[in-house]
Structures are given as C-alpha cells and as structure tokens.
Amino acid sequence: xxxxxxxxxxAGRGKMxxxxxxxxxxxxxxxxxxxxxxxxxxxxxxxGSLLFxxxxxxxxxxxxxxxxxxxxxxxxxxxxxxxxxxxxRALIDMYxxxxxxxxxxxxxxxxxSAEDKEKQxxxxxxxxxxxxxxxYVKVLKDHGPDFLVGNNFSWADVHLLEAxxxxxxxxxxxxxxxxxxxxxxxxxxxxxxIKKFLEPxxxxxxxxxxKYVETVRRVLRMYYDVxxx
Amino acid sequence: MSGKPRLHYYNGRGRMxxxxxxxxxxxxxxxxxxxxxxxxxxxxxxxGSLLFxxxxxxxxxxxxxxxxxxxxxxxxxxxxxxxxxxxxRALIDMYxxxxxxxxxxxMKHGYLPANEKEQHFANMMDKTENRxxxxFEKVLKDHGKDFLVGNQLSRADxxxxxxxLMAEEWKPDVLAKFPLLxxxxxxxxxxxxIKKFLQPxxxxxxxxxxEEVPKVIKIxx
Numbered sequence: 001x002x003x004x005x006x007x008x009x010x011a012g013r014g015k016m017x018x019x020x021x022x023x024x025x026x027x028x029x030x031x032x033x034x035x036x037x038x039x040x041x042x043x044x045x046x047x048g049s050l051l052f053x054x055x056x057x058x059x060x061x062x063x064x065x066x067x068x069x070x071x072x073x074x075x076x077x078x079x080x081x082x083x084x085x086x087x088x089r090a091l092i093d094m095y096x097x098x099x100x101x102x103x104x105x106x107x108x109x110x111x112x113s114a115e116d117k118e119k120q121x122x123x124x125x126x127x128x129x130x131x132x133x134x135x136y137v138k139v140l141k142d143h144g145p146d147f148l149v150g151n152n153f154s155w156a157d158v159h160l161l162e163a164x165x166x167x168x169x170x171x172x173x174x175x176x177x178x179x180x181x182x183x184x185x186x187x188x189x190x191x192x193x194i195k196k197f198l199e200p201x202x203x204x205x206x207x208x209x210x211k212y213v214e215t216v217r218r219v220l221r222m223y224y225d226v227x228x229x
Numbered sequence: 230m231s232g233k234p235r236l237h238y239y240n241g242r243g244r245m246x247x248x249x250x251x252x253x254x255x256x257x258x259x260x261x262x263x264x265x266x267x268x269x270x271x272x273x274x275x276x277g278s279l280l281f282x283x284x285x286x287x288x289x290x291x292x293x294x295x296x297x298x299x300x301x302x303x304x305x306x307x308x309x310x311x312x313x314x315x316x317x318r319a320l321i322d323m324y325x326x327x328x329x330x331x332x333x334x335x336m337k338h339g340y341l342p343a344n345e346k347e348q349h350f351a352n353m354m355d356k357t358e359n360r361x362x363x364x365f366e367k368v369l370k371d372h373g374k375d376f377l378v379g380n381q382l383s384r385a386d387x388x389x390x391x392x393x394l395m396a397e398e399w400k401p402d403v404l405a406k407f408p409l410l411x412x413x414x415x416x417x418x419x420x421x422x423i424k425k426f427l428q429p430x431x432x433x434x435x436x437x438x439x440e441e442v443p444k445v446i447k448i449x450x
Contacts, residue, residue: 052330061316065323067322069322070322070325073318074318077315077318078315086306087292089302089306090292090294090302093296093299093303094294094296097296097297097298097299101281131282132281
C-alpha cells in the first residue's frame with residue numbers, strides 16, 4: 001500500500017491545482033485518480049469518501065481530507081511552509097487569502113460564455129494590477145526582499161507564483177508595471193522543486209479547455225449556465 | 230491606547246460576525262469602528278489600512294489583519310480553540326470550511342433582491358438539511374462526545390452554533406431531524422461566555438433588516 005498522498009479530482013486544474021503546486025514545492029510525490037465518469041463520482045459519494053459530497057478530496061496520513069483550504073493548511077504545516085510562529089502564520093494566511101480571491105476570478109473562466117469571458121478577462125487584469133499585485137509588491141518591499149514572509153520560502157510564495165502565472169495566461173504582459181514581481185517570478189521558479197514542476201511531464205495541469213469543462217459538467221451534472229461572480 | 234482588538238466593518242453581521250463569535254467565546258473584550266458611508270471605507274483604503282482594499286479588518290497585537298480566515302485562524306490559535314495537534318486542526322479546518330460555505334449562503338440571503346429570494350431559499354435550506362447538518366449530526370453520533378473535535382471546545386463548536394442559529398432564523402424547525410444538534414445547541418449556548426454573547430446588549434449583531442440593505446450596498450459599490 002502506497003503512503004503517498006492520493007488526489008481525487010478531474011484531470012484538470014480547478015480547485016485541486018493549488019494542492020498539486022504545494023505538494024510539488026514541498027518535494028512530496030503524490031498519486032492521482034481522475035474523475036471521468038458520473039459513476040466514479042457516485043461511487044465516492046456512496047462509500048462516504050466525500051464529507052460534503054464534493055471534491056477535491058485527498059487521502060493523506062490515514063485521512064480522507066476535503067475542503068481545499070483545510071488540505072492546503074495541513075500540507076503547509078506538515079512540510080514547514082507555514083512560517084515559524086503564530087504571527088508569520090497570520091501573514092501567510094492573509095497573503096494566501098488574497099491570491100485565493102484573485103485565482104477565484106479565474107476559476108470559473110472556462111465555464112463562461114464567450115462574451116462573458118472577455119468581460120471577465122478584463123476584470124481579472126484590473127483586479128490583479130490595481131488591487132493584488134500592488135499589495136504583494138508592498139509586502140516584498142517592506143518585508144522581503146526575496147520572500148513574502150520571514151524572508152523564508154513559504155506557502156504564500158508558492159501560491160503567489162501560481163496566481164501570477166495564471167494571470168499571465170490571460171494577459172501575457174500583465175507584469176510589465178511590476179519589476180519586483182518579475183524578479184520574484186524568476187526567483188521562485190528557479191527553486192529546484194518548483195522548477196521541476198514547471199517542466200513538461202510534471203503533474204501540473206494545462207489551461208482548462210472545452211474537454212475539461214465537458215467532463216466537469218458530466219461528472220457533476222452541472223448543466224446550468226455559469227455566471228461570473 | 231487600548232490593548233483590545235478593534236474590528237472595522239459595518240454595523241451588521243456579514244463576514245465579521247464569525248470573528249465576533251470567536252472573540253466573545255474566548256472571553257476577549259473588543260472594540261468596533263463602524264463603516265456607515267462610502268467615505269468611511271475610502272478613508273481606510275487611502276491610509277493603507279486594508280491590504281486588499283477590503284474589510285473585515287481587525288487591529289490586533291500590532292497587526293492590521295484582513296481576510297476573514299486569517300483573522301479567525303489567528304484568534305482561534307491564540308485562544309486555544311484550534312485543537313491540540315495537527316490532526317485535530319485538520320478535522321477542525323474541514324468542518325469549519327464546510328461551515329464557511331454554508332455561512333456564505335445564509336449570509337447572502339438577506340441582501341438578495343426579492344425576485345431571487347425564493348430559489349435561493351430553497352437551495353440554502355436544501356444544503357443546510359441535506360449536506361451540512363447531517364455531517365455534524367453524524368460526527369457527534371459517531372464519537373458520542375460533547376464537542377465536535379477532541380472532546381474540548383473549539384472554533385468548530387462555536388461556528389456550528391452560529392450557523393445553527395442563523396439557519397433557525399429562516400426556518401425555525403430546521404433542527405427537527407437532528408436530535409444531537411438540538412442537544413449540542415443547548416449545551417454550547419450554556420457555556421458562560423457564549424451565554425453572555427447570546428443575551429441582549431452584547432456585541433452580537435441582528436439579522437439585516439430589508440430597509441438597511443441599500444445603505445450597506447452603497448458603502449461597498
């Protein structure tokens with residue numbers, strides 16, 4: 001029996017991607033079971049594996065953990081990516097909350113109509129450049145220079161890199177007004193575990209496409225129109 | 230200068246209410262600054278007090294903390310409401326994240342326009358009675374203890390009581406099928422600090438009244 005964590009989700013980013021990033025950054029090997037059919041999902045429901053009937057679910061250390069934030073906090077604490085004390089933890093939670101909100105604008109993007117996608121793209125870029133990126137620039141300026149918290153690599157840095165790359169996928173030059181974040185991106189990307197995760201063949205998932213959307217809708221029977229938040 | 234935490238929000242529940250519950254349950258006195266108009270929010274944004282330009286914000290231990298979870302996590306840890314080890318914390322986090330999801334639904338209802346309310350109500354009560362409450366009823370049934378995690382009071386118990394009471398405001402008999410949640414409610418409500426918070430005159434905020442909704446919306450939009 002494997003003791004590696006096992007991730008249950010669709011073969012795509014969604015809410016599981018931040019968990020893949022964090023495990024990879026911590027150098028932890030993990031397995032994945034991809035949901036492709038409704039039957040697989042119903043089996044998980046019936047055998048009581050999904051506490052609130054939802055994925056992500058991660059089998060780790062004898063637990064079937066659900067709720068993305070719960071899973072991320074557990075991994076961060078276990079692998080020493082959660083700061084050295086209560087105050088650093090508070091800062092990490094704050095910064096991760098911001099990048100979570102920013103990535104939240106992108107989460108439903110693949111499910112939107114073509115027209116709503118263009119509107120949402122503009123919102124993502126506006127929020128990133130006027131609200132979130134300036135906040136992280138200030139944090140690096142005041143507390144860095146290399147990492148967001150305690151001048152030590154933490155979950156907050158991994159999460160920010162993930163968010164930056166996702167926003168860049170929506171607008172390639174979005175970092176043009178933020179040289180400190182460009183430097184941050186280069187620096188964090190070159191950390192060996194992260195560098196490896198960014199290479200082809202890793203478990204990082206690509207930008208969601210129509211096939212991913214179709215799979216999610218089919219498995220979850222989520223056939224209603226999705227509106228941007 | 231007071232050493233008490235100071236909460237910055239509007240004079241209503243919203244996302245700050247869970248924080249009020251945790252502080253009150255921990256027996257921690259706190260002060261509040263209320264946003265009444267847009268200019269109050271703008272002032273906080275301009276003076277750099279709000280990392281992401283948003284409230285809730287809590288001044289505590291020399292920090293201006295934003296992000297509801299960051300604030301709640303800090304308070305829960307500081308006042309020993311977060312379990313005794315990493316595994317208890319994991320269970321608490323799982324339960325509490327489910328409660329945050331339900332809280333979003335319950336909290337939003339009061340602010341919706343009339344034409345959206347009926348469908349939202351149906352969805353909200355369906356999730357309450359079929360997704361969330363059965364889970365917590367089962368947790369209590371399976372271990373037979375008084376508290377959700379580790380046989381001691383944690384934020385999970387406090388936050389569960391909070392959402393039980395919120396759900397009951399919309400459907401008074403919502404606990405009809407959940408006998409263990411009924412006794413849980415009575416038991417946790419009786420804890421002295423919580424009993425005090427449930428009495429008139431405490432800093433607990435009432436359900437938003439329909440007349441107030443436009444004023445709140447104006448502060449933020």
